[in-house]
Amino acid sequence: MDVHVTLSGRGDLTAQIYRQLLEGVLDGRLRSGERLPPTRELARRLAVSRNTVAVAYDRLVADGFLVGRAGAGTYVSAEPVRGRAAPKGVVRPRAVWESITGPSGTARPDGSNMQAYDFRVGVPDAELFPMESWRRLVSRELRRGVGGYGDPSGHEGLREAIARHIGVSRSVHAGAGDVLITNGAQQALDLVGRVLIEPGACVAVEEPGYPPARLLFRSLGARVVGVPVDGEGLDVSAIPGAARLVYVTPSHQFPLGTPMSLARRAALLAWAERRNAVVIEDDYDSEFRFGDRPLEPLQSLDRAGRVIYVGSFSKTLLPMLRLGFLVAPASLGPALTAAKRISDWHGELPTQAALARFIDEGLLARHIRKATRVYAARHALIADTLSGEDRLRLVPSAAGLHLCARLAPGVAVRPRPGLGVERLDAYCGEIPAQRGLVIGYGAIGQSAIPGGLELLRKSLIMPATPEPPRPLT
Structure with missing residues (x-):
């Protein structure tokens, strides 16, 4: 050596x-x-x-x-030698990082490990992924042996393929020049934050909402404020007047699952116009729809160029691919591309080229159709099984990879070995936190769901009724 x-x-x-x-x-x-x-x-x-x-x-x-x-x-020497620990050091991070920690690997937001009945949220079924087709496409690109640096915006063929795909499937108005390829949705949010967030600026997020987005904006120096979500989506009237950036998941609110009504979408766009604000629309898993007619994305309703549309292939394909994208107004394009370049220059071009062919050959659409049928059956099984459970109240949802259920008053959840289910309060940033469960069905097979739900039922307990006071003698 x-x-x-x-x-x-x-x-x-x-x-x-x-x-x-x-x-x-x-x-x-x-x-x-x-x-x-x-x-x-x-x-x-x-x-x-x-x-x-x-x-x-x-x-x-x-x-x-x-x-x-x-x-x-x-x-x-073959004898084991204990390595010396690196010095602890005296340099401290910025104060905000003292309160920000992240789950590692496949851990859930609550930090627990995978369980036998794995109801984790946001994890697709890897067995549905057409690995042989993907391996063929990636191998083809690697054999080309193309080296050197690439365009920070991403592989041109992939940007063209994504523009066509979201134009047909989601009615998003975009050309290849409007698309920027990212390493997942989280990097897209990071790039937007770098370009738009001034230290101390107010950023509005959904409450409950997506914790990594909230933490990311905080890490960039923003003052993050939660805005309540009801049956129609984000309550626009509750957005702070000082907010200049609003992060929403309108197609399938995360984690409640309710879509934002058309009236609320129009109200949000009008609010952004009045306040000179920007809206980030995170369309993270809307490809999987089981019944309701999809509503128009905010991006397609936007006439003033105030919506940044963020998408990801982590749910439709596999999280390990780290492939996402954003569609931004032309006025922000150069700055976002520059932010991508100084962040990591560009992503893995062979993987991006393979995904372009995956889309162009119709494999993505075929995979989504197949996966939607599987997820629809799991969604229906969970909804039907829990519909008669008095201790839980399901939140209506017809898309995505999870269901949310609110706990009835007085009901508590006792952890059970082997049961991996997430609590709604893990997605709340405000106090008091909302009470409920978020039940994913991407990582658990159809045959395991009944046993997992039975164990879930056993974990729901009513607090003991206190004994009435005894009369004095």
């Missing part, structure tokens, strides 16, 4: 080599069993005599950190 050693001055060069190799072993950078370069080779690279390196090696062998094998070379 290539070992980095730096020599300075004319002092004891053997001691310098010894110390730096020892630090590498203690730090864990040189792991047990790894082979060090031959003394002749390292001496040549360091421009020192071979004996200078050999003495350092011999000292490390004598101390038990290296072991010499006749005819094979010198290796780091």
Whole structure:
């Protein structure tokens, strides 16, 4: 392996080599069993005599950190060496980061792990994904061997394919030049925030709503205010007058699931026009619809260029692909592209090119049709099973990958081993938090749902009725 050693001055060069190799072993950078370069080779690279390196090696062998094998070379000792912890340091992050933590890996917002009955929210069924077709398309792009940097806006063919797809499926008015490819919806929100949010600015979000968006805007220095959501969606009359950016999920409110009424959509656009504000429309899983006629997106109703439309393939395909996009008014396009460039320049172009072909060959539309049938059956099974449950009140929903149910007054939820279900209060930023459950059905198969719902029923408890006071004797 290539070992980095730096020599300075004319002092004891053997001691310098010894110390730096020892630090590498203690730090864990040189792991047990790894082979060090031959003394002749390292001496040549360091421009020192071979004996200078050999003495350092011999000292490390004598101390038990290296072991010499006749005819094979010198290796780091097979005995486990405890790596030294990095210094804790005294530098502190900005105050806002003291209160922002994020779940890792596949953890849910409450930080718990996956369970046998996995009702996680926002996770599609990976078994539905046409992996063989995807592998063929990705392999084709990798064989092309195209290198170099690309357009920060993303692969041109993918931008064209997305513009056609959302134009047909969602009535979004956009050309390829209006589309910017991102690493998921979260990066789209980050780019918008970088371009539009001034420190201390007021940003309005739904309450309850999507926690990562709320945390992202806070991290950028915004004052985030929750706006109540009712049966028609965001209560426009409750938006703070100081807000200049409003984040909404109008097609399938997250997490309640209710769509924003046409009247509320019109009112929100009118409000944005009066207040010189911008609306972020997050259309995260509206492809999966089970009955109701879809309402027009805010973007297609917008005549003043105040709506930024954000989409993602994390729900329709797989989260690991990290593919999303935004459609912005032309006045914001150059700034958003520049923000993308200075953020990470561009995404993975072979993956983007593969997705372009995936869309153009009709595979995305076919996959959505198949997945919609599967998710519709799971949605119906959960809704039918819980419809007679007095302790829960389902929130009407006809789309997406989850259902929300409010808890009846006095009902509590007792955690059950094997049951992975999320609480509504995990999506609330205001106090007091709303009480309920958010039940996902992307990660759980149809056959497991009945058993999971039975366990869910057993987790719902009424608090013990207090004994009446005893009369004094």
